[in-house]
Amino acid sequence: xxxxxxxxxxxxxxxxxxxxxxxxxxxMDQPPARTVLESMQGSQAELKxxxxxxxxxxDRLRIEKESAVAAMNxxxxxxxxxxxxxxxxxxxxxxxxxxxxxxxSLTQRVEELTADFEMTQAENQxxxxxxxxxxxxxxxxxxxxxxxxALLVPRLWPQRKRNSGWS
Numbered sequence: 001x002x003x004x005x006x007x008x009x010x011x012x013x014x015x016x017x018x019x020x021x022x023x024x025x026x027x028m029d030q031p032p033a034r035t036v037l038e039s040m041q042g043s044q045a046e047l048k049x050x051x052x053x054x055x056x057x058x059d060r061l062r063i064e065k066e067s068a069v070a071a072m073n074x075x076x077x078x079x080x081x082x083x084x085x086x087x088x089x090x091x092x093x094x095x096x097x098x099x100x101x102x103x104x105s106l107t108q109r110v111e112e113l114t115a116d117f118e119m120t121q122a123e124n125q126x127x128x129x130x131x132x133x134x135x136x137x138x139x140x141x142x143x144x145x146x147x148x149x150a151l152l153v154p155r156l157w158p159q160r161k162r163n164s165g166w167s
Contacts, residue, residue, distance in 0.1 A: 002011040009021045030036075 003009070003024065004021070008024055010024050010027055011019065012022050012027075013019045031039075
């Protein structure tokens with residue numbers, strides 16, 4: 001804006017492009033109240049619309065938050081159950097390993113006892129055969145001694161002559 005030398009007039013340009021001079025007493029530093037009011041009303045409507053949009057965003061985000069919290073709680077519950085199941089599986093696998101180790105130990109012990117049993121049976125069979133052979137030999141010796149005694153004992157005593165009534 002350009003002022004005259006005496007500062008009583010100012011050159012102005014209207015909205016449609018017309019230029020002219022006007023007294024400075026009719027000029028204001030601030031825009032007129034009607035313009036400010038119209039501008040404020042337009043701004044208020046925009047702000048109201050924006051506030052409604054933001055409120056709907058807040059409501060939507062609140063619902064999403066509640067849903068996310070519920071999902072998180074469910075995930076934590078699932079995690080706790082999964083951890084418990086994992087501990088159970090670890091315990092069972094440790095038990096299975098212990099059982100497998102014990103099974104191998106017992107299988108080895110069964111094999112050892114089976115071998116000992118078979119050796120004992122073989123030894124019993126050998127002793128049984130030896131005893132039967134020994135009993136057979138004892139019986140044969142007893143019969144042999146009985147025959148020998150039966151033959152020798154009568155010869156040890158002098159024989160008497162028998163008198164038959166004929167002599």
